[in-house]
Structures are given as structure tokens and as C-alpha cells.
Amino acid sequence: MDNLSDIVEELRLGNYERFALFYEETHRKVFYIVLAVLGEEEATKDIVQDTYVRFISSLSRFERGSNPYAYLATIARNLSYDHLEKRKRETSFDEAIGTEEEIGSKVEYRGLDEVKRLLEPLNEAEREIVVLHVLDGLKFREIAAITNKKLSTVLVAYNRAIKKMRRKEEENL
Amino acid sequence: MRKKDIENKLLEAASRVDLPSDLEETYRLVKQIPPEVAPPPKKKPFPWKWAVPSAAALSCVLALAIVLPSVLRNASQGEGPGSSALVPPTPLPGEMTEAEAGAISRQAVALFALAPSFEELSPSLAFARRMERFERDEEGDSFLTLQEKEEVANEIEDFIYMVEEIQTSGAWHVAFDPSSSLITVEGAETFLISYFEEVIDASTQLFSGTVSYEGEGGSSYAFEGIIETEGGETNIKMDLEMPGGFIRVEQEIEAAENEYHFSFYEEGDARPYREIEYESEIEGREGESQIEVREGNSTVECEFEYQPTSPEAALGDEFMCEYASEGPDGELEAEVFIAKIEGGHSYRFAGDGNPIEIVR
Numbered sequence: 359m360d361n362l363s364d365i366v367e368e369l370r371l372g373n374y375e376r377f378a379l380f381y382e383e384t385h386r387k388v389f390y391i392v393l394a395v396l397g398e399e400e401a402t403k404d405i406v407q408d409t410y411v412r413f414i415s416s417l418s419r420f421e422r423g424s425n426p427y428a429y430l431a432t433i434a435r436n437l438s439y440d441h442l443e444k445r446k447r448e449t450s451f452d453e454a455i456g457t458e459e460e461i462g463s464k465v466e467y468r469g470l471d472e473v474k475r476l477l478e479p480l481n482e483a484e485r486e487i488v489v490l491h492v493l494d495g496l497k498f499r500e501i502a503a504i505t506n507k508k509l510s511t512v513l514v515a516y517n518r519a520i521k522k523m524r525r526k527e528e529e530n531l
Numbered sequence: 532m533r534k535k536d537i538e539n540k541l542l543e544a545a546s547r548v549d550l551p552s553d554l555e556e557t558y559r560l561v562k563q564i565p566p567e568v569a570p571p572p573k574k575k576p577f578p579w580k581w582a583v584p585s586a587a588a589l590s591c592v593l594a595l596a597i598v599l600p601s602v603l604r605n606a607s608q609g610e611g612p613g614s615s616a617l618v619p620p621t622p623l624p625g626e627m628t629e630a631e632a633g634a635i636s637r638q639a640v641a642l643f644a645l646a647p648s649f650e651e652l653s654p655s656l657a658f659a660r661r662m663e664r665f666e667r668d669e670e671g672d673s674f675l676t677l678q679e680k681e682e683v684a685n686e687i688e689d690f691i692y693m694v695e696e697i698q699t700s701g702a703w704h705v706a707f708d709p710s711s712s713l714i715t716v717e718g719a720e721t722f723l724i725s726y727f728e729e730v731i732d733a734s735t736q737l738f739s740g741t742v743s744y745e746g747e748g749g750s751s752y753a754f755e756g757i758i759e760t761e762g763g764e765t766n767i768k769m770d771l772e773m774p775g776g777f778i779r780v781e782q783e784i785e786a787a788e789n790e791y792h793f794s795f796y797e798e799g800d801a802r803p804y805r806e807i808e809y810e811s812e813i814e815g816r817e818g819e820s821q822i823e824v825r826e827g828n829s830t831v832e833c834e835f836e837y838q839p840t841s842p843e844a845a846l847g848d849e850f851m852c853e854y855a856s857e858g859p860d861g862e863l864e865a866e867v868f869i870a871k872i873e874g875g876h877s878y879r880f881a882g883d884g885n886p887i888e889i890v891r
Binding site: 361362363372374377378381382385386387389390403406407410411414415423424425426427467468469470472473476477488492493494495496497498499513517520523524527 | 534536537538540541542544545547548549550551552553554556557558560561562564565735737755757759770777797798799800801802
């Protein structure tokens with residue numbers, strides 16, 4: 359497998375031939391981060407797309423030698439929270455004036471219900487940590503840095519989350 | 532249901548999701564972004580891709596087995612980051628039990644032992660890598676050439692050494708206090724493991740610290756991890772910091788079972804480039820130990836069946852091994868009866884009366 363850091367160095371130079379490889383290696387993970395923050399698939403497609411555009415346009419701020427995927431995850435997370443904020447503001451406004459409009463593209467993802475069902479017992483912060491660790495393979499200290507939390511906080515939340523998921527699954531057996 | 536079960540369930544569910552690629556549209560947008568002006572630094576090749584496993588110290592990728600003696604050699608040469616002596620972390624008061632501290636300490640030494648192999652190709656997979664496509668009939672083993680049998684026997688000998696080392700590590704002497712452990716191997720070589728630990732709840736603790744070889748020119752590595760104990764089962768997950776990556780061990784300990792999973796990660800890669808799995812189970816007078824190494828498109832696997840005299844006993848005087856090796860261009864399986872001889876083992880392949888002797 360090509361090393362992501364090598365590909366990122368080429369992307370810095372505007373050599374986008376290997377962007378497809380970078381995208382294929384990462385887009386599922388980016389999707390799950392966005393899903394973890396939003397809690398639903400609505401608007402994920404647009405945010406994932408924006409994440410890559412923002413990543414490429416801010417590569418000058420990416421520190422060489424660090425984990426490019428952690429940087430990508432940070433961008434995806436920030437854009438997702440921006441989106442939530444925006445949606446809150448617009449929902450309040452729509453409620454005030456009595457209209458409601460859907461934000462973002464609506465796409466159906468086959469098989470996603472099972473993932474959502476497994477994550478359902480978790481709150482937003484727990485969901486995010488579980489996704490970043492289990493689905494995205496990030497280390498706890500990377501997650502602590504991305505989420506601006508203490509390592510111990512992340513570990514406590516993770517363990518609590520896993521216990522909740524396990525309990526729910528055992529109830530369903 | 533264990534923690535790993537729920538993690539695997541989520542991973543499997545996520546991998547089944549039909550996620551359409553939006554590459555085309557994303558690429559169209561990305562292409563419009565002007566490139567950064569500054570030139571990139573020179574690429575740093577992965578050292579392990581070109582490193583030649585030359586000396587005996589480098590020849591022990593896989594093994595605690597090989598690993599441990601080589602560690603002791605390497606340590607005395609001052610290899611590893613922070614070899615000029617790391618300052619031990621200031622211990623925090625905690626409630627780590629002696630058994631938990633012992634388990635963490637043994638794992639720290641195991642990871643330490645694997646550290647010299649971080650930047651090397653695994654010689655244990657060398658045979659699988661260069662293997663040509665073998666044509667075998669149902670009695671495949673009898674068609675192995677003498678040279679092939681010798682290669683197989685040599686690889687199994689390495690695995691025996693590793694399995695015995697892991698099994699007997701339970702007998703290492705661990706001197707324990709609330710903030711550190713001192714492990715003595717074979718009565719002479721000593722490792723100091725210092726750790727912070729933090730109680731999360733009754734069953735979970737996170738820890739970080741350093742493992743240091745206490746001999747001349749001793750080297751140190753930093754680690755961090757989490758230990759969970761629940762219903763007679765202990766799970767440990769520990770990462771040892773390497774320059775440019777880390778080695779992770781995940782261990783499950785149950786009454787009669789023991790599982791280790793070592794993974795080697797390059798910085799920035801979400802997937803490991805090498806994995807070593809070890810699993811051992813003893814039931815009554817029957818023991819089974821399985822070890823598997825995977826790297827790239829090559830895999831080698833050994834399954835030992837033996838009659839242990841104690842939980843910490845090695846494989847014994849006579850035992851059996853099912854060996855399987857698979858490379859990009861071929862695969863090979865063999866069933867071998869093994870007997871201990873002075874300084875090594877005698878290998879008798881199924882369907883062949885002539886044993887091969889390997890002396891370490």
C-alpha cells in the first residue's frame with residue numbers, strides 16, 4: 359500500500375494523479391466521522407466532499423511527519439460541527455417563520471441501519487470516540503488531540519461506550 | 532460478549548455498508564485548487580523495505596525467542612530511542628494489583644524484544660516470499676525436496692524457540708512495587724518497567740511508562756495502554772513507541788487460554804504492515820499453541836500439539852507441528868513429528884522415514 363504521507367507530499371505540489379488512491383483509502387473513514395457527529399446520514403455526502411477540498415486547500419498548515427489521516431479527521435469533525443451549528447440556527451429561524459427546509463443531499467446507504475443500531479445507545483461524544491478508534495483506527499492519544507480532551511477522558515468515555523453497546527447487544531440476544 | 536466482540540461486530544457492519552464513491556465530483560473540485568509553492572522535503576524511504584537482515588541480532592524478527600537474546604545484545608549496544616537513559620516517570624498512587632503489574636511488565640519486555648525488528652523484513656517469511664508454485668498431490672509432504680524440508684524445519688525451529696519463550700515467560704521473576712517492576716530473565720538480565728497508572732473503574736485501568744534494559748548502555752522505550760479485568764478474563768492493549776511508528780500488543784488471558792496479537796504500524800498508516808498472532812490453550816493433558824506471521828502477501832503458520840507437564844511447561848520432548856506457508860507465488864503445507872535432541876530438534880516429515888536434525 360502506498361504510504362499516505364508520500365501521497366500527501368505529491369498533493370502539496372498539485373500532483374493530483376494519486377488523489378484517487380488517497381480518497382479510496384480514506385473516504386469510508388471520513389464518512390463515519392461525519393456520521394458519528396451528525397448522528398444521521400443526511401448531509402454526510404456534502405461534508406465528506408468539503409472535507410477533501412478543505413484538506414487540499416489547507417495542506418500548507420499540515421505538519422510534515424504527522425498523521426495525515428488525523429488531520430483529515432480533524433477537518434471532517436470541524437466541518438460536521440459547523441454544519442450542526444448552522445442547522446441549529448436555521449432550524450430556529452425556520453421555526454420562527456414557520457417553514458422548514460432540508461439541508462444537504464439526501465442519499466440512501468444500504469446496510470447503514472446496522473451500524474446506526476449498534477451506535478444507538480451512545481451519546482454524541484461516545485459515538486465519536488468509538489468511531490474514531492474502532493472504524494478509523496486512530497490511537498486514543500490522537501483522538502484526545504483531535505477532540506481536545508484529556509487522554510484519560512477519552513479512555514473513560516470509550517470504555518463506558520463499549521459497555522453500553524455490549525449491554526444493549528446482550529439484551530437483544 | 533467481550534469488548535473485542537462488540538468492536539468486531541461494529542467493524543463488520545461498517546464494512547458491509549454500500550457507500551457509493553463521490554470521487555469524480557470531489558476530484559473535479561480538488562483539481563481547481565492551486566498547488567503549494569514550497570518544495571517538498573526529500574522522501575524518506577521505509578528503512579525496513581531495503582534493510583538487509585544481516586547479523587544474528589537482525590535475524591529475529593519474529594521472535595521473543597530469537598528476540599530475547601538479541602535484545603540483550605542490542606541493548607548492550609545502546610540501540611533504541613532515548614538510549615542515554617530516560618527519566619523514569621513520577622509514579623502516581625494507584626491500585627494496580629501485582630498480577631496486573633506483572634502482566635503489563637511481561638508485555639513491556641515482549642514489546643521491547645520485538646523493537647529491533649521494527650525496521651527489518653521478517654526473515655521468517657523469506658521462504659514464503661521466494662517460493663515457487665509447488666505442484667503437490669494428496670500426499671504432498673512426501674514430495675518436498677530435502678532443501679525444502681530443511682527450510683521448513685529451520686522455520687519451525689524458530690517458532691519452537693518463540694513459543695517456548697512465551698510459555699516460560701510466566702516463570703520470569705518479577706519484583707513488584709506500586710510504581711515499577713524489575714524483571715529478571717534467566718537469573719541475570721534485568722528490565723526495569725516504570726509506569727503511571729490511573730484507575731478508571733473497578734475493572735479498567737490505563738497506564739503509561741517506560742521499559743528499560745538495565746545492562747550496560749541500556750536502552751529505553753516509552754509505552755502506554757489499557758488493562759481490563761472482568762470475570763476471570765484480563766485484556767491488555769499496549770503500544771510501544773518506535774521512531775516512525777509503534778508496535779501494539781493485544782493480549783487476552785483466560786484460565787487455560789492465552790492470546791497475543793502483535794501489530795507493527797508505520798506512522799500515518801491505519802493498517803499494520805506486519806502482524807504476529809499467538810494463541811495457546813491447555814486442556815487436561817492436551818496443549819495446543821498456534822503462531823502466525825503475516826506481512827504483505829506472505830503468511831506462515833505453525834500449530835503445535837503437545838502434552839504439557841505444567842501450565843508454564845515448554846513443548847516437551849515429543850510433539851507435532853502442522854506447518855503452512857503461503858507467498859505470492861506458491862503455498863506449502865507439511866505435517867512434522869518433532870523430537871527434542873541435545874541443542875535442538877529432530878524433524879520427521881509425514882511419509883518420510885529420514886529425520887532432519889536442526890541444532891541451534
